[in-house]
Amino acid sequence: MQRHSAEYLKRQKSMDRPAVEVFLYKDKEQSSNLLLQLNRLRQEKILTDVLLCSDKSEIPCHRNVLVSSSPYFRAMFCNNFVETQQMKISLKGITSAILCSIIDYVYTGLINISMEIVLPLMQAASMLQYGRLFEACSSFLQEQLNPDNCLSMIRLSDIMNCNTLRDKAKEMAMKSFSDVSASEDLYDLSLPEIMGYLEDDGLCAEEEQVFETLVAWIHHDPLSRSGAISDLFKKVRLRYVHPTYLFQFIANDPLIQSSTLCTELIECVRRLMFSVSTKCNDNTAVDFQPLWVAPRRCTYHDMLVLVGGRKNNEQTSREALVFDDSSQKWQWLAKLPVRLYKASYVALHSVLYVIGGLTTNTKYRQISTTVYTLSLKTNQWRTAEPMLEPRFGHQSVTYLHFIFVLGGLGPDRQSTDSVERYNSMFNQWESMAPMPKAVLHPAVAASNKRIYVFGGEDTMQSPVRLIQVYHITRNMWSMMENRTVKNVSAPAATVDDKIYIVGGYTRRMIAYDTKANRFIKCANLKERRMHHSATVLNNKLYITGGRYVNGHNVIEDSDTFECYDPETDTWTTKGTLPHKLFDHGSLTMTCVSQTWVKS
Missing domain, CATH: 3.30.710.10 (Potassium Channel Kv1.1; Chain A)
Structure with missing residues (x-):
C-alpha cells in the first residue's frame, strides 16, 4: 500500500513540472x-x-x-x-x-x-x-552625377541596361536642364532623344530656353538637322513665351522663317492674341489647338507674392514678400521704389506689375500713371509704359497678354468709368469702352473672354447690386442686375469656370458659375472680412490679411493666412503673415530664381 502511494506522489510531481522550452540559439558571428x-x-x-x-x-x-x-x-x-x-x-x-x-x-x-x-x-x-x-x-x-555628365550617364545606363542609374540621370537632366543644355553632350542627342526632352511636361526650362536649345542643336549639324525644325518647333509651348520674345526674336529667326509650318504657327499665335479668340485659321497645316492648350511645364513652381498695402495700420508699405508653399516660409523681395496708396497689382508672364496709385512719400500726394514691374529673375524694379490716365483705387485684371485697368478715382479724385488696356506685346496702352456704371471697390475677375465686375459701391457709398460684363473680343459691356450681389472691398478669383467672391463686409463667400449663369453658396469665412486679397495657387484659393469686424463690432487689421479648397468646400489655416496687412496685392507667380534680396 505504501509503495503504491509513493509511486502516485512521484507521478504527480512529474506532472506538476513545467514543460521544457525550446531554445533557439542564433550565432550572429x-x-x-x-x-x-x-x-x-x-x-x-x-x-x-x-x-x-x-x-x-x-x-x-x-x-x-x-x-x-x-x-x-x-x-x-x-x-x-x-x-x-x-x-x-x-x-x-x-x-x-x-x-x-x-x-x-x-x-x-x-x-x-x-x-x-x-x-x-x-x-x-x-x-x-x-x-x-x-x-x-x-x-x-x-x-x-552632375549636369555636365548626366547625358553621358544615360547613354552608359542604356549600354549597361541599368534602370536605376538611368532614372537618376534622367531626373537630373530634367531638373537641371538650364545647365545640361549648355553641355557638349546635348549635341550628341538623336532627334528622338531631344524630342523626348522638349515634349516632356516635367522639363524644368522656360519656353524661351526650349527654343534656344533646339536652335543650338540644329546649328551643330545644320545639313542633316535643319529639316527637323518644324517637328521640334511644335514642342515649344508658344502660349507661355513672352510676346516680345516671340514676335521680335523667334519670328525673325532664319530657321523659323525657312519653315512654312513654323511661320504659320506663329501667325496662329498672333491671331489668337490679337483677336482674343480660341480658334485659329482652318487653313493652317497643323491642328494648333492641342499645342495651345498644352500645360505649363514643371519649370519651377508657383509661389504666392504679397506686395504693397497698409502694414500694421501704419503708412503704406513698400515691401514685397514671397511665400514658398513647399517650405512654408516667407522671404523678402526688393522694396517698391515708392510708397503707393491703393495701387493695383497683377502678374503677367512671370512679371509683377504695380499700376498707378496715390504716391505718399512726397510732400504733395500725387495720383500716379506710373507702372512698376518686378521680375523674379532679377529681383529688380523697373518702370514700364505709364497709363494714359492717372488713377488710384482702381482694379486690374489680366487676360492672355493684356492687362485691363478699370475705374477707380481719377485726377479730380472723382470715380471714373474709364477703362484702358495694356498690350504687353508692344508695351503700349489704349483706351477701351468705358464701364456702364462707375463703381468703387468691386470684385473683378476674367474668364472665357469676359471680364466680370461684381458689385462695389457708388459715390454715396451705397452697395451696387450689379454684374457688369465686358466682352473682350467685341470691346462691349453688358449689365445684369442681381440681388445676390452685395460686396464691397472683396477680392474675386477664378478656378475653372467659377468666380469666387470672398467676403466684402460679410462672412459670405459665393461662387458664380459663368457657364450656368448662377451663384453657388460656399463655406463662410470665420469673420466679416474686407480689404483682403485672394489668389489661386494649385487650384486652391489663398486669402491674405485684410480687415475684419470683431465681436465688439470694431474693425481691426488682420494677419490671417487661409486656404480654401473648392473641391471639399473647406477652409484651412496656413498660419499668419509676417505682419498685419490690408489693401495689398496677392499674386501667383512662377518662381524662376531664388536669389531674393532681403529688405
Whole structure:
C-alpha cells in the first residue's frame, strides 16, 4: 500500500513540472566566420577544386562557393556543361585585376569601387550575375552625377541596361536642364532623344530656353538637322513665351522663317492674341489647338507674392514678400521704389506689375500713371509704359497678354468709368469702352473672354447690386442686375469656370458659375472680412490679411493666412503673415530664381 502511494506522489510531481522550452540559439558571428574560414582555405589552396583564368592569372576557388554566390556559376557547374569536368575555366572579357576583386568580394563581401574600375567592374558583375555588386556600382555612379555628365550617364545606363542609374540621370537632366543644355553632350542627342526632352511636361526650362536649345542643336549639324525644325518647333509651348520674345526674336529667326509650318504657327499665335479668340485659321497645316492648350511645364513652381498695402495700420508699405508653399516660409523681395496708396497689382508672364496709385512719400500726394514691374529673375524694379490716365483705387485684371485697368478715382479724385488696356506685346496702352456704371471697390475677375465686375459701391457709398460684363473680343459691356450681389472691398478669383467672391463686409463667400449663369453658396469665412486679397495657387484659393469686424463690432487689421479648397468646400489655416496687412496685392507667380534680396 505504501509503495503504491509513493509511486502516485512521484507521478504527480512529474506532472506538476513545467514543460521544457525550446531554445533557439542564433550565432550572429557564424556566417561571417564561415566566410573568413573559406577565404583562408582559398588563400591556402585547401580543398579548392577549380581555377578561374583571366589573362595569364589563375585564381583557385571552391565550386560550391561560386555556385552559392551566383546564378551564372550555378548554371555552369550544376548542369550538363563541359565546365563541370574542367579544372580550369577561362573567363573572357574580364581582366585579372577585376576578376580578383570580384572573387575577393565573393569570399569577404568587401570591394573597393573607384572611377578607374567602376565600368569594367559593372560589366563583369552583369556578366557573372552579381546583382548586388552591379547595383553598388550603379549607386557609386549616381553619386558622381552632375549636369555636365548626366547625358553621358544615360547613354552608359542604356549600354549597361541599368534602370536605376538611368532614372537618376534622367531626373537630373530634367531638373537641371538650364545647365545640361549648355553641355557638349546635348549635341550628341538623336532627334528622338531631344524630342523626348522638349515634349516632356516635367522639363524644368522656360519656353524661351526650349527654343534656344533646339536652335543650338540644329546649328551643330545644320545639313542633316535643319529639316527637323518644324517637328521640334511644335514642342515649344508658344502660349507661355513672352510676346516680345516671340514676335521680335523667334519670328525673325532664319530657321523659323525657312519653315512654312513654323511661320504659320506663329501667325496662329498672333491671331489668337490679337483677336482674343480660341480658334485659329482652318487653313493652317497643323491642328494648333492641342499645342495651345498644352500645360505649363514643371519649370519651377508657383509661389504666392504679397506686395504693397497698409502694414500694421501704419503708412503704406513698400515691401514685397514671397511665400514658398513647399517650405512654408516667407522671404523678402526688393522694396517698391515708392510708397503707393491703393495701387493695383497683377502678374503677367512671370512679371509683377504695380499700376498707378496715390504716391505718399512726397510732400504733395500725387495720383500716379506710373507702372512698376518686378521680375523674379532679377529681383529688380523697373518702370514700364505709364497709363494714359492717372488713377488710384482702381482694379486690374489680366487676360492672355493684356492687362485691363478699370475705374477707380481719377485726377479730380472723382470715380471714373474709364477703362484702358495694356498690350504687353508692344508695351503700349489704349483706351477701351468705358464701364456702364462707375463703381468703387468691386470684385473683378476674367474668364472665357469676359471680364466680370461684381458689385462695389457708388459715390454715396451705397452697395451696387450689379454684374457688369465686358466682352473682350467685341470691346462691349453688358449689365445684369442681381440681388445676390452685395460686396464691397472683396477680392474675386477664378478656378475653372467659377468666380469666387470672398467676403466684402460679410462672412459670405459665393461662387458664380459663368457657364450656368448662377451663384453657388460656399463655406463662410470665420469673420466679416474686407480689404483682403485672394489668389489661386494649385487650384486652391489663398486669402491674405485684410480687415475684419470683431465681436465688439470694431474693425481691426488682420494677419490671417487661409486656404480654401473648392473641391471639399473647406477652409484651412496656413498660419499668419509676417505682419498685419490690408489693401495689398496677392499674386501667383512662377518662381524662376531664388536669389531674393532681403529688405
